[in-house]
Structure formats: structure tokens, C-alpha cells
Amino acid sequence: MDTVFSPGRYYPILKMMIRRFFHLFFLLCPLLLAAQGAPLQELGIAPEDMRIEQYADGGFHLYIRKKAGMGSVLITESTRDPALRSANYAYRAPQWNPINGDEVRLLNEQPIPKSARIWSLVDSTPEQHSELGAVFHIYIPYILHYGYENSRHGEVYVVDGTYLNIRAFSLPYADYRGAFRDNPFTLEVSQQPLPGPPAGNFMRETEESFSGISGWGRGDLVHSLGPADLVDKIRGILEKEKGKSLDLVICLDTTGSMKDDIDAIKSGMVPMLGELLRDSPGFRIGLILYKDYYEEYLTKAVPFTGNINEFQRTLNGISPRGGKDIPEAVYEALHDAATNYPWEAESRMIILIGDAPPHVRQRGRISETMVRQAAEERALRVHAIILPQ
Numbered sequence: 001m002d003t004v005f006s007p008g009r010y011y012p013i014l015k016m017m018i019r020r021f022f023h024l025f026f027l028l029c030p031l032l033l034a035a036q037g038a039p040l041q042e043l044g045i046a047p048e049d050m051r052i053e054q055y056a057d058g059g060f061h062l063y064i065r066k067k068a069g070m071g072s073v074l075i076t077e078s079t080r081d082p083a084l085r086s087a088n089y090a091y092r093a094p095q096w097n098p099i100n101g102d103e104v105r106l107l108n109e110q111p112i113p114k115s116a117r118i119w120s121l122v123d124s125t126p127e128q129h130s131e132l133g134a135v136f137h138i139y140i141p142y143i144l145h146y147g148y149e150n151s152r153h154g155e156v157y158v159v160d161g162t163y164l165n166i167r168a169f170s171l172p173y174a175d176y177r178g179a180f181r182d183n184p185f186t187l188e189v190s191q192q193p194l195p196g197p198p199a200g201n202f203m204r205e206t207e208e209s210f211s212g213i214s215g216w217g218r219g220d221l222v223h224s225l226g227p228a229d230l231v232d233k234i235r236g237i238l239e240k241e242k243g244k245s246l247d248l249v250i251c252l253d254t255t256g257s258m259k260d261d262i263d264a265i266k267s268g269m270v271p272m273l274g275e276l277l278r279d280s281p282g283f284r285i286g287l288i289l290y291k292d293y294y295e296e297y298l299t300k301a302v303p304f305t306g307n308i309n310e311f312q313r314t315l316n317g318i319s320p321r322g323g324k325d326i327p328e329a330v331y332e333a334l335h336d337a338a339t340n341y342p343w344e345a346e347s348r349m350i351i352l353i354g355d356a357p358p359h360v361r362q363r364g365r366i367s368e369t370m371v372r373q374a375a376e377e378r379a380l381r382v383h384a385i386i387l388p389q
Contacts, residue, residue, distance in 0.1 A: 042069035043168040043181035051132060054189070054326055059141040060158065061099070064166060066126045066134040073136045074105070074174040075121035077146060078163035078184040089146040090174070091156070091164075093119040099139035106173045124172035140164075142325055157294055159325060160189040189325070201388035203326075205357040210384035213334070213352060216372050219383040226388055227264035230353075234265075235272050237351060237383050245282030247304065247345035249337040251330075253354030254289045255323030261353070261387055262320050270312040285311055286341050290333035293363055295322045298329050299336045323356075330358035334382070335366045338374035348380050355387040 049065040064073050076090045093100070096119055105112050105122045112118050121144075123136040140158055147153030156162065163186055171178035202223060214221040224233045238248075254262065277283045287302035302314050330352070337350045358368070375382055 045183040062138040063135040065132045071172040072124040072169045074167045076165045078165040091144040104173045106175045162187045203389045209357040210386045214384040219381045222385045227260045231268035241347045244347040245345040246347045249286040251288045251333040251352045254320045259320045266315045288333045288337045290329045292328045327359040328356045332366045334371045350382045352384040
């Protein structure tokens with residue numbers, strides 16, 4: 001099912017498919033609920049009852065149509081021990097969020113106190129949705145926790161292929177004293193170009209973050225419309241360095257949404273360099289390929305070379321794919337560019353090329369501050385080219 005987005009939001013289209021999978025628990029569940037006289041049809045959730053939107057705020061926003069007789073929803077693990085000996089845990093967010101952070105959830109018929117800092121993915125407070133009408137709204141961060149320290153516990157990274165379950169309750173606050181029903185599904189994510197003119201499809205979060213990055217070393221923020229002008233935009237940056245020896249590192253987003261742009265770089269970058277740098281007193285170019293956490297790779301560094309034919313062979317080997325969430329490992333790529341190369345030339349430059357922002361919250365050990373300090377210590381000029389989403 002294709003998700004639907006409100007006008008003016010520039011985010012990749014997500015696809016969410018409901019795959020029902022039955023085992024002993026799900027075979028028994030309808031019988032148990034029927035015995036309670038529960039209106040099962042009112043607690044069932046079909047694909048047309050949901051919308052999911054992915055933002056750059058670190059997660060997914062799931063909207064579930066509220067039906068008559070449905071008092072609350074809770075996101076849980078999607079499978080259960082058929083012998084019913086192991087708990088089927090609810091998922092929870094690692095930190096408070098404004099969507100569900102203050103929602104009440106009953107556990108053992110008692111509200112979980114706020115002091116427990118357990119932020120369950122629960123909603124009992126419907127809101128209005130432009131297409132679905134009254135909905136429950138669940139914020140699903142990329143990292144989910146489950147269980148407790150004295151029992152089975154861990155975390156789940158929510159990306160393409162993650163199994164989740166919407167447990168619908170007849171009563172508010174995920175109260176098990178009424179009827180409930182499980183609705184398991186699989187999250188499927190794909191990156192696709194947005195319709196419409198490229199000029200209107202720059203993601204606000206990318207513009208804001210790339211603007212800050214380019215300001216570190218008095219670099220430029222450049223908007224490219226895509227394959228048709230990308231190489232020309234790179235040329236415009238490099239022309240300002242004529243007559244100087246140049247060390248250049250390109251930080252290139254290699255996720256699936258960048259395929260057409262990378263094809264343009266493969267075909268046009270080296271001929272442009274050969275023409276522009278013919279009389280340069282010295283030139284070396286390096287390359288940082290980046291994707292994201294839990295992808296094929298986080299970053300991949302290609303050493304400096306002054307041989308543009310060798311650089312062409314490197315470009316030809318790039319395979320853009322992946323990209324299971326919006327933010328990418330931008331700061332990690334820039335940090336590798338700043339610290340992994342022997343910078344020596346008169347002009348020292350990094351050009352960041354991508355269509356997605358860095359993570360809003362720090363994911364690994366690399367912070368924005370670390371990147372900025374590393375660039376300043378080496379007198380690096382950082383330019384950023386932003387592409388349409």
C-alpha cells in the first residue's frame with residue numbers, strides 16, 4: 001500500500017504492506033476473544049485503515065483509523081511463543097516524545113508511573129487525519145526497546161522488513177480487562193523520486209543542515225537540480241581555486257535515491273576535471289562514499305590520487321542502493337574526510353553531495369562538534385551541494 005503524504009511535505013514515498021502470518025497464538029486468539037463476546041471486526045486493522053509517514057525527526061508516524069468500539073492501540077512484538085510461556089512484550093521508545101510520551105498505559109490494571117520512564121507506543125487520544133478521519137497516532141522511533149533487565153530484553157532497529165504488531169483494545173490505555181486483537185504487519189520502505197519539478201523538492205532539514213556545514217569553513221551551499229546540472233555545480237566550486245595546488249575529497253551519498261545523480265558524476269566528472277585542472281600546479285582527489293547505520297557500509301574511504309583515470313575506475317564501481325530511513329551518515333563521512341587524508345595542498349577542500357540530512361540525534365561516536373573541529377584544525381573549506389529529494 002502506498003502511503004499518502006500531505007501537500008508540501010518533501011519526504012520519500014514509503015510502502016507499507018500487511019503480511020498476515022498465522023501460528024498457534026493467532027489461531028487461538030479469535031476463539032478466546034469470541035468467548036468474551038468481543039466485536040472482533042471492530043478491532044481488526046486492514047491496510048486501508050493505516051497511513052505511515054517517515055520524517056527526518058528520527059522515526060515513523062503511524063496513523064490508525066479509529067473504529068467504533070476501539071479504545072486504544074499499542075505497538076508490540078509481532079510474534080508470540082506458541083506455548084505461551086514467554087512474554088509478548090510491548091515496544092517502548094528510548095526517550096520521551098511529544099506524540100505518545102504522556103499517554104497513559106495500564107499494566108496489571110495500574111497506570112505506569114511517569115517516574116518509571118517507560119514510554120510505550122500507546123495511544124488512547126484520537127486526532128483528526130485528512131483522509132482517515134479520527135485516528136490513533138503512534139510515533140515509532142528507529143530504535144525500540146522491549147523487555148526488562150530481569151527478563152528477556154533488547155532493542156530493535158526499525159527499518160525495511162521489520163515485523164511489528166498493532167494490538168487494538170476495546171478499552172482505553174491498553175487495558176486488558178476488555179477485548180483486544182493483534183494485527184501483525186511488516187514495514188516495507190523504498191526510496192522513490194518525488195513527483196513535480198526538482199526545484200520544489202529540496203528537503204527543509206537537508207537545506208538547514210547543509211547550510212550549517214558549509215558555513216564551517218566559509219564554503220558555499222549550492223542547490224543542484226539533479227543530473228542535468230550537478231557536474232556544472234561541482235565545476236563552479238572548483239573554478240574558484242584555479243592557480244592553486246588542490247587537495248579535494250568528495251563526500252558522496254550512495255543510497256538508492258542518488259542513482260541518477262551518481263550516473264551523471266560517472267559520465268561527466270572526470271572529463272570536467274581533465275579540462276579544468278590541466279594547468280593546475282598540483283591536484284589530488286579522494287572520495288568518501290557513505291550510506292548509514294545498518295546498511296551495506298557506513299562509510300568507505302578511497303585514498304588520494306592524482307590519476308584521474310584511476311579515479312574514473314573508482315567512480316564506475318559505485319553501486320547506489322539502500323537507504324532505509326531518511327537521515328544518512330553525513331557527519332561520519334565528513335569526519336572521515338577531515339581525518340583520514342594527508343592534507344598538504346595550498347587549497348584544501350571537501351565537497352559534500354547528497355539529498356538527505358544527518359541524523360537529528362547523534363547515532364554513533366561522531367558528533368557535529370567533532371566534525372567542525374576537525375575541519376577547522378586542518379583549515380578545510382567545506383562546500384555542500386544539496387539535491388532534490
